[in-house]
Amino acid sequence: MKLLLIILLFSISMGGFAQQSALAKLRTRISDDEKTLLIQIDGNRDGQKIQLDQTFAVTGMSSLGKELLTYRAFNSVGLLPPLNEMPWLIFTVLGILMVGIALLTVSVQSVKAALMNPVKSLRSE
Numbered sequence: 001m002k003l004l005l006i007i008l009l010f011s012i013s014m015g016g017f018a019q020q021s022a023l024a025k026l027r028t029r030i031s032d033d034e035k036t037l038l039i040q041i042d043g044n045r046d047g048q049k050i051q052l053d054q055t056f057a058v059t060g061m062s063s064l065g066k067e068l069l070t071y072r073a074f075n076s077v078g079l080l081p082p083l084n085e086m087p088w089l090i091f092t093v094l095g096i097l098m099v100g101i102a103l104l105t106v107s108v109q110s111v112k113a114a115l116m117n118p119v120k121s122l123r124s125e
Contacts, residue, residue, distance in 0.1 A: 001108075005101070026050065028082060030070060035059050037066055039073045050077050064088075 026043035041052040054073055058066055067088065074081040 001105075008097075026079070030081075032058070032066060037069060039070060041074070041077060041079070045079070050079070052077050 025045060026041060029038070029040040031038040035058070037056045037058045039052065039054050039056075041050055043050055052073065056069055056073075058069070061069075070081050
């Protein structure tokens with residue numbers, strides 16, 4: 001179980017490093033003044049020049065709608081938005097991961113207790 005957790009944490013951290021190195025050659029700027037959302041991307045990735053300069057009217061749009069718009073703009077040039085621009089995603093993924101680990105741990109312990117012979121546990125008391 002410990003080995004599985006170590007491998008999982010290692011793969012998550014490597015994914016973060018991979019995204020950081022992919023974005024290292026890019027300059028990104030996201031500006032939101034509640035009326036307009038400005039997304040600028042400039043740089044090179046895999047030998048190709050990437051340039052995006054878009055302004056969106058976002059008056060009255062929810063923050064989730066703005067995050068989705070940002071994701072779509074980055075995705076249109078073949079990129080993922082920087083994780084620091086999407087903090088809700090980090091907390092959601094980590095929350096789901098923690099609940100999954102807790103459920104897995106509890107279920108394994110429950111199955112072990114259900115399969116154990118009750119006579120052995122009564123003899124030791």
